[in-house]
Amino acid sequence: MSASPSSQSDVQLEEILIHTIAGMLDGLRHVAVGASSPVPGAAALLARARSGERTRVSVLGSEDHNFFTDGGKELFDCAGQGRIDAFFLSGAQIDGNANINLVSIGDPDRPKARFPGSFGSGYLYYVVPRVILFRLEHTKRTLVEQVDFISAPGFSEPNVYRPGGPFAMITDRCLFDVDKERRRFVLKSVHPGETVESIAENTGFDYDVPDAVPTTPLPDAETLALMRGRIAGEIAEIYPSFAKRVFGLEKAA
């Protein structure tokens, strides 16, 4: 890899996120992508392209990048058997214990805000070893001390079957690692333009801050070219608006 680093000015935030997530997927056997996940979807497709097609990727809602033949249940059956290494979950709220809320704010029977629902999180968070949390609005409103509704808990009692759980959390401001022993987030890197202080100002829960927190690396020119070419075309099948907004791509008929 002799590609030179790209200049910061022409790299978009989404491209940094895609690159960062893809780095957590390299070498895995099978990565699955769920609903409303254009950035993780692009990251998974990037990891697959870089693996020489050794990493399998299944994208929910895709006809071109989904090899399941047994209907909607197969993703979950596959995950339950341990055949899926990584998955992505978000939350209207995510708290410092890595609990996620995809349902509502306030009383669930008469909520102040209602979101689509928990999707597969009430299962996949428990059984997929490497669940990468993503929340592309990093504020005290979204990253809270305690969620209003637990779609799926970050951690479980010792007698609950739990081979899976949180591996990392990426936001539009930073990347957190997860300390599974201490059940806490640890600030790993801040995206360009952010600081340790700006993360603290915008985060509603406690987390650990190491002495040195680097800036999240930018994708190199080769990675950017792959993302803006092949990956943009692939993700446009499922997320045409995203592909148009980020990569300026219209879906081919």
Place this chain on the structure above:
Amino acid sequence: MTELVTGLDALAAKVTDGAKIALPPDYSGCANALWRAVIRRGVRDLHLVGVPVFGYHGDLLIGAGCVNVAETSAVTLGEHGLAPRFTAAVKAGSITVKDATCPAIHAGLQAAERGAPFSVMRGLIGSDILARRDDWKVIDNPFAENDPVVAIPALTPDLAVFHAAKADRHGNVWIGVRRELMVMAHAARDTLVTVEEIVDGDLMADPATKAGTIPGLYVTAMAEAREGSWPQGLPATDLVPDHAHLARYAQMAKTEEGFAAYLAEVVTGREAAE
């Protein structure tokens, strides 16, 4: 025998008030032309079951006042955002939501299709999804020590309703790899299907089509409806989602007035065409 009916109104008449109805997600096969006919009939009190989620068609039914229970893992318009009528109805308390997680819906339907009282599954323990479902129980795994699992009772819809590419005159319906439609048809008491085309011959004659075909045994009644999934697409056909229309729906349905205008234009206004 599968009843072949002519015209969507005759099929819509079989969707009765209070029915529990299994619906596919937007990327599977949605019988949207049929749902427009059902709304025109003014059906009430439906219990929608998303398999495992639903989108545009469920939001349309909720907005039109046809629904009192939504049992689903999510309601979403995908890239077009929140389902506005679902969101408004939940906030107003005018529908009851039975929140689920995707594999729990599949587990309930699979118990129903095999005639078993329940399925068991991992996950869910410690979630508010489980805490709010009195009908699901945590039980001990009888084959291990100290291993709680969740029992999901059989989920038996009155009706499974969907759209598919083709069927033959025996009522065999080709669904390709969209096998959640197969599970829905197995689990439901009755199944209503619209298809792009009723073809001559027997879809069971060729193993290549037979593998992706629901036997007529499970199909109560069906009708032809060209572009019957519009504004959604249909897998394994040339029909793709009409994203411009869906974006317009998402915008108009944000207010009650906008939704009423949408219904007048797209649902009641399409009667002659459908």
